[in-house]
Amino acid sequence: MPKSELTKAIIDATREALNAEGPVPLHVPFLNGSEARCLGEAVESTFVSSVGPFVDRFEAELGSLTGARRVVATSSGTSALQLALRVAGVRRGDEVLVPSLTFVATANAVSYLGAFPHFVDVEETTLGIDPKALRRWLVFASEMTDEGLRNKTTGRMIRALVPMHTFGHPSRIESLCEVAREFSLVVVEDAAESLGSTYKEKHTGTFGLLGAVSFNGNKIVTTGGGGAILTDDDALADRAKHLSTTAKKAHSWEYIHDEIGYNFRMPNINAALGVAQLGQLPDFLSSKRALADKYRAAFDGIDAVSIVTEPTHSRSNYWLQTLRLKEGGAPYLDEILEGLNAAGFGARPVWRPLHTLEIYETASRAPLPVTEKLGRALINLPSSAGLA
Numbered sequence: 583m584p585k586s587e588l589t590k591a592i593i594d595a596t597r598e599a600l601n602a603e604g605p606v607p608l609h610v611p612f613l614n615g616s617e618a619r620c621l622g623e624a625v626e627s628t629f630v631s632s633v634g635p636f637v638d639r640f641e642a643e644l645g646s647l648t649g650a651r652r653v654v655a656t657s658s659g660t661s662a663l664q665l666a667l668r669v670a671g672v673r674r675g676d677e678v679l680v681p682s683l684t685f686v687a688t689a690n691a692v693s694y695l696g697a698f699p700h701f702v703d704v705e706e707t708t709l710g711i712d713p714k715a716l717r718r719w720l721v722f723a724s725e726m727t728d729e730g731l732r733n734k735t736t737g738r739m740i741r742a743l744v745p746m747h748t749f750g751h752p753s754r755i756e757s758l759c760e761v762a763r764e765f766s767l768v769v770v771e772d773a774a775e776s777l778g779s780t781y782k783e784k785h786t787g788t789f790g791l792l793g794a795v796s797f798n799g800n801k802i803v804t805t806g807g808g809g810a811i812l813t814d815d816d817a818l819a820d821r822a823k824h825l826s827t828t829a830k831k832a833h834s835w836e837y838i839h840d841e842i843g844y845n846f847r848m849p850n851i852n853a854a855l856g857v858a859q860l861g862q863l864p865d866f867l868s869s870k871r872a873l874a875d876k877y878r879a880a881f882d883g884i885d886a887v888s889i890v891t892e893p894t895h896s897r898s899n900y901w902l903q904t905l906r907l908k909e910g911g912a913p914y915l916d917e918i919l920e921g922l923n924a925a926g927f928g929a930r931p932v933w934r935p936l937h938t939l940e941i942y943e944t945a946s947r948a949p950l951p952v953t954e955k956l957g958r959a960l961i962n963l964p965s966s967a968g969l970a
């Protein structure tokens with residue numbers, strides 16, 4: 583298919599799936615539940631800041647939704663991940679294995695701790711870290727010492743593994759946890775994008791020692807800005823909560839801080855929005871699943887592309903719908919992005935692989951052939967709840 587025809591076919595299929603002319607943005611929040619009522623309640627109560635009943639309710643409801651025994655609500659997904667890595671034992675000078683194909687926050691959370699991201703490759707089917715390639719790389723590049731796993735090249739300790747569930751599609755999390763166990767790595771999941779996604783009916787973010795979720799404005803459920811740590815470990819949850827509130831010891835008036843903590847707590851006003859949003863999650867999930875079906879049907883006749891579908895054993899939240907360009911389509915990535923956006927459809931490429939950013943170009947890394955390929959082959963299509 584000549585390139586302009588492919589682009590035209592993709593625009594037509596997008597229009598057909600959405601049953602709409604542009605403009606249709608990539609993703610906007612859907613606030614038609616009890617948001618206004620909950621926010622009003624928070625305002626009337628005067629509890630708008632970092633303590634309040636909505637924070638407790640939001641944490642409790644997230645716990646029942648995900649099956650995590652403990653939930654600590656935070657100011658962002660990034661702060662949740664940073665704090666989770668910190669309480670998991672990542673220290674200054676350590677390395678942490680993260681995918682290169684992820685949002686920059688995954689690596690930044692590592693850097694904030696004075697640790698170093700070490701990039702590993704993803705697989706084509708799940709878009710998450712490839713467990714086999716990871717194992718092969720660790721056998722080659724690391725050695726077990728008394729202090730833990732050491733990167734033979736840098737001499738630094740490799741402390742943790744951060745699987746990420748791309749666009750809501752669960753990665754091969756059980757196999758990744760097995761590899762982590764074999765190499766004495768702690769697992770902290772970046773489940774920022776996968777609220778509502780399960781692997782073998784267990785919620786993503788609950789397989790590792792800790793998991794981090796995001797409630798930023800573009801995620802499936804939003805608190806305006808916010809995040810949460812999930813864990814089954816009481817001691818880690820208590821420590822995360824303590825560190826998130828400036829490590830201030832409980833006292834009615836004294837200011838005693840027993841560590842250098844953070845101001846990472848989620849304000850009550852944001853949690854009020856979150857409680858209302860969580861109530862709508864089942865509707866969001868079915869709407870996004872229906873939209874995936876519509877995209878799949880609309881793109882069925884175009885050989886050069888496919889719609890990314892949930893992996894086996896998984897139920898995906900279909901947070902962001904994703905068009906995959908096959909070999910024949912990949913050369914036209916830029917033209918297709920331009921065409922879709924010119925037609926009013928908020929299409930975006932996948933993130934620049936992080937190892938190609940100047941800020942991370944000197945980071946340790948495994949061979950990244952699949953990341954390099956997918957970096958030019960994925961396009962997110964309009965995905966808001968309520969579009970189907």
Ligand SMILES: *Cc1c(COP(=O)(O)O)cnc(C)c1O
Binds near residue numbers: 659661688
């Ligand atoms: C959104 C996101 C984050 C960060 O969440 P914020 O709430 O925006 O700080 C981290 N990792 C991934 C993969 C994300 O998509």
